[in-house]
Amino acid sequence: MPELYHWEPNIFYLKPMVALAEKGVDYHSHYFDPTNFEQLGAAFPHNVESQLQLEREGPLLLHEGAIIASSFFMLEYIAETFPGPSLLPIDAYDRYRMHAWGQVIALSVASAVTTLGCARYLAPALRTRAAEPLRSQIAAIEPLERRQAWEAVAYGSDDQGAVSSARRRLAPLLTRIEAALATSPWLAGAEYSIADIDAFAMLAALPSIEPDIVNRGATPQLMAFLERMRERPAVRAALAQSRTGRPAEAFVPGPEAPRWG
Numbered sequence: 001m002p003e004l005y006h007w008e009p010n011i012f013y014l015k016p017m018v019a020l021a022e023k024g025v026d027y028h029s030h031y032f033d034p035t036n037f038e039q040l041g042a043a044f045p046h047n048v049e050s051q052l053q054l055e056r057e058g059p060l061l062l063h064e065g066a067i068i069a070s071s072f073f074m075l076e077y078i079a080e081t082f083p084g085p086s087l088l089p090i091d092a093y094d095r096y097r098m099h100a101w102g103q104v105i106a107l108s109v110a111s112a113v114t115t116l117g118c119a120r121y122l123a124p125a126l127r128t129r130a131a132e133p134l135r136s137q138i139a140a141i142e143p144l145e146r147r148q149a150w151e152a153v154a155y156g157s158d159d160q161g162a163v164s165s166a167r168r169r170l171a172p173l174l175t176r177i178e179a180a181l182a183t184s185p186w187l188a189g190a191e192y193s194i195a196d197i198d199a200f201a202m203l204a205a206l207p208s209i210e211p212d213i214v215n216r217g218a219t220p221q222l223m224a225f226l227e228r229m230r231e232r233p234a235v236r237a238a239l240a241q242s243r244t245g246r247p248a249e250a251f252v253p254g255p256e257a258p259r260w261g
Contacts, residue, residue: 003028003062005045008250009238011114012055014201015071016078017241019194021234023084031243034058034252035122037137054106054255056146071201072102075194087194094189101187101195105202106255109173113202114254115166116209118153121249126154149253167213174219177203181221185228200229205248 004020004027006013020027032038034057050060050069061068061077068074079087089095126134138154141147156162177199180187188195204226206214216223229235239247 001026001028003030005030005032005039005058005060005062007032007034007058007252008242008244008247010205010247010250011110011117011202011252011254012057012071013059013250014204014238014247015197016059016061016074017238018197018201018232018234019075019078019087020082021237022087022197022232023078023082025078025082025084029241032058035125037141040137040141052143054110057252070106072106072194072198075102075197079194087192087197089188089191089193091189091191094191094193098188098193098195102198104173104176105198108169109199109202110254111256112166112170112173113206113209114251115162116170117205117249117251118253119159119163119166120209120251122251122253123153123156123159145256149256153253167210170210171213174214174222177225178219178221181225185225196225196229200226200235204229205251208248 002020002025004016006017006029009017032044038044039058045060045062045067047067047069050056050067053070055069055071059071059074061074063077063081068077075087089098134154138147138150141150152162177187184190186192186196187199203214203222207223207226213219214222230239244250
């Protein structure tokens with residue numbers, strides 16, 4: 001039986017939860033709280049790939065002795081390994097578009113969305129904690145880039161600057177998503193695929209985080225897409241696994257913002 005290490009059903013953690021539910025796969029759930037740094041414990045599974053990939057706080061999928069990290073690769077693995085609905089486009093060009101959207105989400109959307117979510121929810125929560133234990137926990141994080149991401153959230157002095165930058169980066173991406181969804185109900189073409197699971201998990205919280213830029217007037221196609229996704233039984237099942245009742249507030253530092261474009 002596969003084992004999934006995950007937190008609340010939001011951002012990276014939501015993706016494999018939806019995909020496994022779409023496939024009807026039973027799995028052993030290991031719930032952990034990355035904001036308490038449980039992913040750094042000795043008992044938490046890890047390998048070189050899981051420690052160095054961009055989504056360093058999980059999720060992790062264990063199957064047949066392998067540790068699978070990086071949520072888009074995890075989606076592909078689930079789609080190709082387990083029986084059930086394909087979740088992969090049949091058409092070659094649509095398959096290319098699926099991968100192209102995966103790259104956009106991983107390299108651009110994720111950094112903007114996690115910056116906004118961390119500023120709204122994680123940073124205030126960390127600042128209520130005892131200073132010295134938190135500082136010691138963060139100081140022990142490796143590698144350096146991972147530690148610096150947590151330091152930026154916990155001690156950043158220019159939150160508003162980071163938020164403004166994230167909003168600027170997000171604007172053209174939302175325009176691109178709107179344009180794609182204006183021609184098809186799903187991002188990679190006529191077929192529902194892991195591209196939609198990938199995008200939904202990263203975008204689902206935006207109407208509550210950034211209601212001024214993600215709403216029925218400004219982004220009608222995206223709002224309709226989010227509603228279509230929320231109607232899917234697999235999405236409902238994944239969201240129902242929340243232990244806090246507030247999955248849209250569950251954020252960790254994401255990939256570094258791209259230095260180009």
